[in-house]
Amino acid sequence: MIGIGHAIRHKQAHVRKISRSQRLECQLxxxxxxxxxxxxxxxxPIGECPKCRHTPAPIVIMRGFLDNSYDTTTVCPNCGDRFQAYLIARGDFSSTRVQFWCPQQVLHWLGQEKRSDRTPDELMVENISVVRSALLHFGTLENAFRKIGNIYVHQIDDWKAKVQPFLGRASDRVIGECVGVTEHVIRTWRRKLRITGYSKQNEAIRIGG
Ligand SMILES: [Zn+2]
Structure with missing residues (x-):
């Protein structure tokens, strides 16, 4: 039986997920x-419907998740069948494929067995599917743990060098979420470098041209 507390948390997670995915539509x-x-x-993210062989775009895969702690499937927009999507990393000689979990199931897994006491590397060894899915849904493990009321602080080494090429190409908020710092920190740094901020208008001009 689902308790009221759980139902409320469930609803909040649902609302947050929608607002984030809407924000990410054009920047996924x-x-x-x-x-x-x-x-x-x-x-x-990659997925192929086993029934009709349709391969939905990543954003469609993310939209098709259920808010269900025990179901990681997404829905085929073509035939309505549900199936498991994956995250795939293709290398020159081999590729790695892990299950792409829904936000609800990621939070459910992270919230068990005092997992906030473990390092990102330990969590990765234990369940790479969850860690990689969490990063796409929430930006950082810190953000994911915060959603379930856990404090988790593990700074990302050398984050400025890693995200500097994206300043102005993505919004300050999205960049901040990916490295666990506030939008304000990214904005201040970007302005110091005299890089124009991302805007939907800029994006439209670039796509149009
Ligand atoms: Zn299908």
């Missing part, structure tokens, strides 16, 4: 690029 490709640059790999 960049977000994936930033996450990979920060964590030194090349993961991208």
């Amino acid at each position: 490709d960049l977000l994936i690029e930033i996450t990979n640059a920060v964590h030194g790999d090349h993961f991208t």
Whole structure:
């Protein structure tokens, strides 16, 4: 039986997930690029419907998740079948594929067995699917743990060098979320470097041209 407390938390997580995914609609490709640059790999969401062979875009995969702690499937927009999506990192000689979990299940897993006491590397060894999924959904493990009321502080080494190429290309808030600092910190730093901030108008001009 689901308690009232759980139901409320569940609803809040749902609301937050929607607002973040809406914000990311036009920046998801960049977000994936930033996450990979920060964590030194090349993961991208991928999925193929086993029934009709449709391959939904990453944003469609993310929209198709259920808010269910025990179900990591997404939905095929073509035929309505549910299936497991993956995060795949293609290398020159081999590729790594891990399950892409929904935000709700990521938070459920992180919230068990005092996992906030472990280092990012320990969590990665224990469940790489959760860690990689968490980074795409929440930016950092710190943000993910905060959603479930846990304080988790593990600074990302050398984060400025990793995200500097993205200043002005992505919003200050998205960049900040990927490295666990506030939008204000990114904005101040970007202005010091005299880089124009990201705006949807700039993006439209670039796409139009
Ligand atoms: Zn299908």
